[in-house]
Amino acid sequence: MIHWNTELADEIGLPTAWQDPENRLQWLSGNALPPGSQPYAMCYGGHQFGQWAGQLGDGRVINLGDVSARDGQNWTLQLKGAGPTAYSRFADGRAVLRSSVREYLCSEAMACLGIPTTRALSLVLTGDSVVRDVFYDGNPAPEQGAIVCRAAPSFLRFGHFELAASLGDSAMLKQLIHYALSNTSTGHVPFTPDSDLDVSAVLAWFETLCEQTLKLAVDWARVGFVHGVLNTDNMSAMGLTIDYGPYGWLDAYDPSWTPNTTDAGQRRYRFENQGRIVQWNLYQLANALAVVIPDHEALQSIVESLSSRYESLYQQMMCHKLGLEEFEPRHQGIIKMLENLLQSQETDMTIFFDRLKQFSVNGPQENEGTADSGSQAVTELQHCVNDALYDGKVLDDNLPLYRQFALEYRSVLKGTSQERRHQLMSSSNPAFILRNYLVQQAIESLDGGDQQPFDELFQALRSPYRDQGTLSAKRPEWARNHPGCTALSCSS
Template sequence: MCSIQTVLVFALVAATSVTPVYVLEFCQGTDRECHSHDEMPSGTVKSRWNMSVSNLIQDLDQFSVSCKKLIEAFPVDEVDGNFVRTVKNCIFSKSIPTPLKGPLRLAAVSKDVVEGILDVDVAVTQSEEFLHYASGGRLLQGSVPLAHRYGGHQFGYWAGQLGDGRAHSLGQYTNRNGEVWELQLKGSGKTPYSRSGDGRAVIRSSVREFLCSEAMHFLGVPTSRAASLIVSDEPVLRDQFYSGNVKTERGAVVLRLAKSWFRIGSLEILAQSGEIDLLRKLLNFVIGEHFASVDSDDPDKYLVFYSTVVNETAHLIAQWMSVGFAHGVCNTDNFSLLSITIDYGPFGFMESYNPNFVPNTSDDEGRYSVGAQASIGLFNLEKLLMALSPVLSEKQQKEAKMILKGYVDIYQMRIHQLFKAKLGLLGEEEEDGYLIAFLLKMMEDTQSDFTMTFRQLSEVSARQLHNSDFTQMWALEDLSSHKLFSDWLSMYLLRLSRQRDDSDLDRQHRMKNVNPRYVLRNWMAESAIGKAEMNDFSEVELLHHILSFPFVTQETAEEAGYAARPPVWAKRLKVSCSS
């Protein structure tokens, strides 16, 4: 058997033991508070919010956003127009969305977002007005659409100016709970940052973004949200796999939300361009608006900010790994300063456990394989430190490097906690890391399904474990074919037996709360996309509903085969950056 450092691919190879500064609190429990839903005794699910329809906005003319805070905080591009250009000395350019050509159709809507965040009656989304507001054809009251200027390291190399090439921020909305959310359209036309692109998104990528944004939220992973998906008949030309085979697809727009869309690349472009005063101004704004724990008068505030981002980035990637999620394009322009998951492109959830799983066919070298994500997080945080260096003293830069060295320990600690919870382990024993690593090595050898192996371990009873009775548990049947499975099982059962006052039902309940039965597998998304392209949005709606309750067994999901062995054709699926 190998050591945990070599088997557990979720740990970094070059582990350095340095105590991190300013470690944040995070949810360590396995109870419902760690998730975004509550299971009722009947097995149904109740919402996170409950409000009377009479208290919701019934007319979109009453809905307003504000761009005042962003526009007053920063200089805006002095040049008007959506033509492509190099932009200097600003954070945003004013840019008007280009309306989708009709007819328009509402393909999907998240009631949880529309009513729970935006305070709008979901019935309003069936109106003609909503179609235009949510696709860029009409501006919300108070909206001054903005495109954000940023740069980034793409596949390890500085790519210069990037920016919102097909996204328009509509403004900020403050809801009845006092939360401030920034609304953004994706696929809404050209901006000064479109480079050679047309500013559009197509149905296949938009369906994936809508579904995965919401699925990740209900898995308990920090993420941007998606309110709606509008599709059109507007023709959009795409070479999906960069093979010279250009096809006509159809345009679509996602209305998405985040507390902020600032990313590492937002700071990088300013540092690279020598715009240090603007860099400092953006940092002060981000800290003041989104980092309440950082004292704005603290002379070390940028250092504390950096420590917070290091800590939360480690936590975010650990959460990705705990559900088998591979982002696909972990460039610095896709890494949020708030450590939420943004910019869903060629992502994928692992099926057979494979540390070398690469969801993006454009990633020829496997730079962003699922097993490399923690290391890429470290790389991106190094680039963030480089961007911060102009506003840090020499002493602070040295301290920041020490903070960065602590990333490995933070990540490994969180991964260890998450996988212990996935196995239902309580307390801490010396061999717990080895037990986890042993299991993952067997999963890799047997190509066992990542999601269902952990889920079926959650569902199997102690008696079934003792008897190795895995009838109708296909993932555990695969795992049990390993020649060392009985050795691991004996270790696992012995470990569970030492958990005092822990019944088998309690273990199963805890494990079911952290091991989803349903994730957005590529084959499921592909099936829904195929129908959506024929104007049948039934499977998009079905998946959206099922993925809103990923920890609860659902009859319709079982009938659709969403927890069954993936179909053979699923292995042939490819996803690229082209969308």
């Protein structure tokens, strides 16, 4: 057992038998079943990279069953990497240490950032050797096998609904919808295949899911997270971040960046496109629901509102990152100016926003229209954010842009208290993110038998809004093109 998530175990409130370390090890390594467990794998479909892929399914995930927490919350436990299932096709159903560490750490980092996500209960080495072709270059090699125990209120995906709709199985589709409604309301309502759906309840659920999913994508943008594989089978019907594969976190701000080498050409799932992609995915879910929901106009109305709703959520999020209480139309200019500034030279997004808190609301009066206009403001701004710049300073060609931003930012901040601004910025801008190179260092150390970097990283991610010293520093130069630090494949 590499790691046991004590905090999550306490939150779930597992039965007493789980307190025995030997029991836990046997159950979480897939060598024995917990009492009452009836393991199963799930079948679903999905659109992958914009194309219908047909039937997919849990190729290496085995669900152990559900646990009811003390607060009444349902938790499904599943083992990822425990062996083949009915949906493994030609794969071995195993997972490697590399990908398992990435999922374990990132799901917990996301939870600590306050972003809805599946969770990770344990990380176990299997002792098996698993062969993978990391770069898809025809050079497979053995790696250590591992298993992650994932936990979530439900692992229901958009792809479950899509598969039922594609098969024309209305009864299955109704049952899935009923299950989704039961998991988002109090109490369980008996299901009968011939009963009519409560259309208003289904539409309300779908609208809520749309809002949750849009907020989720905005939260990813807030912290610089790029999922990497936003296929519809990787979208949670509970509004959670799910399936941590070739994900990444922005080091230098680059809206066109994707960590997934499979997507390097098309860049469908790049950072700046995630909002549009989740809207597209919600539209596919609406198409599936339309098979059994006769009110197509209501569904159409919901999906047609997605773009404006996302834009509104994004604008409000950016205002909070800047320390502004509520978005106003006049703020659109400062947001666009900021995005241009971040791209003007290699700039670490996380450090930039963290340091921007130090920029004073009320600077000295400057004579507008003179040669010195904005000089004090831009000097202060440079002093605040130099740590975020990979060049170490603002390049001369970018000084006019920095001057313009500094003056405009100070202008829109007028009337804002320094205390309130600091509160908004501190709660919106993490000081620590799970940088790709940090995870890779932990993986390489674990592979060599040293667990300390992993433990230190897990401890740091528990407090992402506090500075974590060297772990909060920007990406070192050696990691720029190091395997696993910038680009990743889906090999896992």
